[in-house]
Amino acid sequence: MFNFGIWTSEFNNFLMGFLPDWLTVVVECVIIALLVLLTYTVLALFYILYERKLCAWFQCRLGPMRVGKWGVLQVFADMFKILIKELISLKDTDRFLFKLAPYIVITSSVVMLACLPWGNGLQIIDYNIGIFFILAVSSVGVLGILLAGWASNNKYTLIGAMRSGAQMISYEVSLGLALITIVVFAGTMNINELVWEQESAWFIFRGHIPAIIAFLIYIVAATAETNRGPFDLPEAEHELTAGYHTEYSGIHFGFFYLAEYLNLFIVSGIATLMFLGGWMPLHIPGWDGFNNVMNWIPSIVWFIGKSFFISYVIIWFKWTFPRVRIDQMLSFEWKYLMPLSLANLVLMAVCVALGWHF
Numbered sequence: 001m002f003n004f005g006i007w008t009s010e011f012n013n014f015l016m017g018f019l020p021d022w023l024t025v026v027v028e029c030v031i032i033a034l035l036v037l038l039t040y041t042v043l044a045l046f047y048i049l050y051e052r053k054l055c056a057w058f059q060c061r062l063g064p065m066r067v068g069k070w071g072v073l074q075v076f077a078d079m080f081k082i083l084i085k086e087l088i089s090l091k092d093t094d095r096f097l098f099k100l101a102p103y104i105v106i107t108s109s110v111v112m113l114a115c116l117p118w119g120n121g122l123q124i125i126d127y128n129i130g131i132f133f134i135l136a137v138s139s140v141g142v143l144g145i146l147l148a149g150w151a152s153n154n155k156y157t158l159i160g161a162m163r164s165g166a167q168m169i170s171y172e173v174s175l176g177l178a179l180i181t182i183v184v185f186a187g188t189m190n191i192n193e194l195v196w197e198q199e200s201a202w203f204i205f206r207g208h209i210p211a212i213i214a215f216l217i218y219i220v221a222a223t224a225e226t227n228r229g230p231f232d233l234p235e236a237e238h239e240l241t242a243g244y245h246t247e248y249s250g251i252h253f254g255f256f257y258l259a260e261y262l263n264l265f266i267v268s269g270i271a272t273l274m275f276l277g278g279w280m281p282l283h284i285p286g287w288d289g290f291n292n293v294m295n296w297i298p299s300i301v302w303f304i305g306k307s308f309f310i311s312y313v314i315i316w317f318k319w320t321f322p323r324v325r326i327d328q329m330l331s332f333e334w335k336y337l338m339p340l341s342l343a344n345l346v347l348m349a350v351c352v353a354l355g356w357h358f
Helices: 005-016 021-058 074-084 095-115 130-138 141-151 155-186 191-196 208-225 250-275 288-295 299-318 326-354
Strands: none
Touching: 005 021, 021 074, 021 095, 021 250, 021 299, 074 250, 095 130, 095 141, 095 250, 130 155, 130 191, 141 155, 141 250, 155 191, 155 208, 155 250, 155 326, 191 250, 208 250, 208 299, 208 326, 250 299
């Protein structure tokens, strides 16, 4: 399988040929930052159209079709509209926190995006505690939502922010336990090592029943963590008008909007990394010919394809199940999902200790 690290190493050597070391690092950091922001924007626009088309398909209609061929340019028109809208300053709001909140949400999302391994040699951040770092950064986003609801000085935004805080903090427990279950199985939190551990077979196959249970728990918890339906209580239109971002307009509202869609890709990418081999192709032990054919497919195609599939499942949830009540959502987490996650973690530890896995 082609290693994209060859290209990055050659580019680094090219820069060091005529630039001092410190300036080479600065140039590379600027280029990486621009690429991350460009990827962030393109993915967000794609996901907006992706959900609209899937929603239309589920509901037996066409979706946006007027702007551009098959409605492809509709998202660009919407983006342009958001960019030119006025940023309204509200009376009796904490203006500093009101303006700071969307930047906290977007920053958390961008940092998590940079942690994902896009392909063989295509990874920006690679710590030996990578999974712990991802969980820590993901917890920062809820601060921006809480600040947005409180600083807006609106009862609807405050209720929406409180709901979102309770929901995200609650479901982070089950989400974290599902990831820890796989960490126990793999024996490492390093993102690159997690991918290479799945070279012979993906964890969802090697880990037997505990890995499958952890995968299902993760999908449900990630759906709630990203405020996706049927767990989209924080922005319930019929009771909170729009939730924690009711008072936002222009690019500030756009930040919340983009972060919500990018978080969908990020949780899908983490599921791909932890359960479906990351960028690693599908390998079946003993099928050398099949495995060689799979290796011809670029690693970045594997990662993006798997992530889009997980996102499809999460979007499918939203347009299939009705929105639940807030008490039902929290009861489901604390009474059922978290105890199941703890029991599954113990089961995985027993399986690892006794060698009951491939």
